[in-house]
Amino acid sequence: MLLVQFTTTSGQRRVGALDGDTLRIIEGYSSTLQLARAAIAKRVKLAELAGASIGDATAAFGAAASEGRILPPLDHPDPAHCYVTGTGLTHLGSADTRDAMHKKIGGDVAALSDSMKMFRMGVEGGKPQAGEAGVQPEWFYKGDGSIVRASGQALDMPDFALDGGEEPEIAGLYLIGDDGQPYRLGFAIGNEFSDHITERQNYLYLAHSKLRSCGVGPALLAGELPEHVAGMSRIRDANGEVRWEKAFVSGEQNMSHTIANLEYHHFKYGLFKRPGDVHIHFFGTATLSFADGVQVKAGETFEVQAEAFGPALSNRLAITETRYVKVNAL
Incomplete structure (x- = not known):
């Protein structure tokens, strides 16, 4: 449904x-x-x-x-009670990407970058037996409910950003019950939207690169996530013409972690089990226009679609002006 x-x-x-x-x-x-x-x-x-x-x-x-x-398919009347988070280095990608990635991580561990070491850890230990905890994934915080944009709304990129690029992903949607337990309502298609140039400068800038708006929806898929999800990610120019598109895959068949393992390593923290809170958690991707040398311009539109989730998620890129913030001493 x-x-x-x-x-x-x-x-x-x-x-x-x-x-x-x-x-x-x-x-x-x-x-x-x-x-x-x-x-x-x-x-x-x-x-x-x-x-x-x-x-x-x-x-x-x-x-x-x-x-x-x-x-958005799930929100909270008080945006401060909605956490938006995500995990990365979780997807194996297409067959060609998988082959190339396995070659990269197949040699001496000491020679790998930190990111490749973490990816290898996920491949080796991200799918434990049911009821057991596997290896921890890369994890990041994006913001609260105020950053979530519905389909049709603009994704605002601050003018200090170096890039505004799409990340076509699946997000899990959750509510913490009065009993303090997380309940998954279902899943939605999403555009996690990040600053890839900032992140490329140094992976320790990952936290800065993720503090951006994101697109979610338009529909919530109630129930379990299919093992294989196939979709298409597009960028349309200001005239509505497609200037880049690429297929993407998700679902556990295409991931190095199980959904249960990613959920465990998020909700194992007590502060994420506060009754009444809403959580939107992105599960990662392996397909980016940035990897193909594309830089999206203000006025262009991101489009993310997968048949299992119904209509496409569509968000135009806009730039917002920011001012120097002076902190006042009391």
């Missing part, structure tokens, strides 16, 4: 189950968060409760999208 959050023409929030271009409106719940809280309380699956709550009212997805009324 694909769930979409949107607003009506009068500004009211709604959740709908996507069926083609039709949003079958779920009655009694105005947000995915409300629906998830109720599912936890009733001890039922999110899709089960959503399906049982579908009424007769409908809306057109296309109209909501064209009018800018699509919302």
Whole structure:
């Protein structure tokens, strides 16, 4: 089931189950968060409760999208209670990429870069037996809920950034229950969006390169993630013409870690199990336009699509002005 959050023409929030271009409106719940809280309380699956709550009212997805009324598939009324995080060096990529990567990590460990050492650790220990912890992945913090952009909204790049490049990924969407346990609502397609030039200067700049906005949605896939996910990442110029595109793959079949292992190493920390908090966690990618020498310009649009997640995630690149920040002493 694909769930979409949107607003009506009068500004009211709604959740709908996507069926083609039709949003079958779920009655009694105005947000995915409300629906998830109720599912936890009733001890039922999110899709089960959503399906049982579908009424007769409908809306057109296309109209909501064209009018800018699509919302992120999961949010929190207080953005400070939404963590946006991610893990990297988790994907094996295409067959050619895998072959090249295995050759890189197959020699003397001491001769590998720190990044390649971590990638090798994931290949060797990222898929433990069920119920066991494997090797830790690379982990990063992106921001709180204020950085999340819905499909159709611009991804804002600060003017001090050296680059604004897409990262087509799958994100896990979570709610921490009143019992302090994390509950996965499902998955969404995402554009993790990073500053790759800053990161390339020195990998210790990774933290700086990730503090950016990101695109998520438009739909939440309730249930389990397919073992193999195939999608397409595109960049369209200001005229809407495709100037770069490349296929990408995800799902555990194409990863060096299991989803369970990545989830364990995020939620093992107590501060990430605060009741009522929302988490959006990106699982990584192996496909970047930056790797092909492309630098995206303001006014161009990122497009990320995978059949399993329904309509494409589309976000235009915009540049925001920043000013020197002077700290005042008290």
